[in-house]
Structure formats: structure tokens, C-alpha cells
Amino acid sequence: MALNAERKALDLVALRELSDDELRTELAALREAQFRLRFRSATEDISSENPMRFRTMRRNIARIETVLRERTQA
Numbered sequence: 001m002a003l004n005a006e007r008k009a010l011d012l013v014a015l016r017e018l019s020d021d022e023l024r025t026e027l028a029a030l031r032e033a034q035f036r037l038r039f040r041s042a043t044e045d046i047s048s049e050n051p052m053r054f055r056t057m058r059r060n061i062a063r064i065e066t067v068l069r070e071r072t073q074a
Helices: 012-017 020-043 053-073
Strands: none
Touching: 012 053, 020 053
């Protein structure tokens, strides 16, 4: 299930409905996208794109990690 998490903030209600495997898959995809964006920003000028993508990705990763952590604590 692709959530298009690279560009927009994720909804916690939707995240909590996903299974652990889907969350881990989405987390891996987000980390890969974050790495690619960070690499591109170091090698070329990406200022024409939305500079808030870094922040959005970082926060989406934190949201997914929070949901996974909540499940392990419960």
C-alpha cells in the first residue's frame, strides 16, 4: 500500500489501521527516499523543489516509528 508519504503528511488513523509488515515496508521506502533526496541535495541544486520535503519525510518516519513503538509497548 503506497501512502505517498514522500510528499504529504501521513494521517495517524490511517497508519494505525496498517499491519506491522505494511508499516515496516513503508518505513523502509521512506528511509530510502530520504536518503535519495539527501544525496541529490548534496550533489545538485534542488532548491526549485519543495524544501519542506525534508521535514515532511522526517516527520512521517517519526510517525511510523511511533506507531510501531506503541504496538510493542502495548
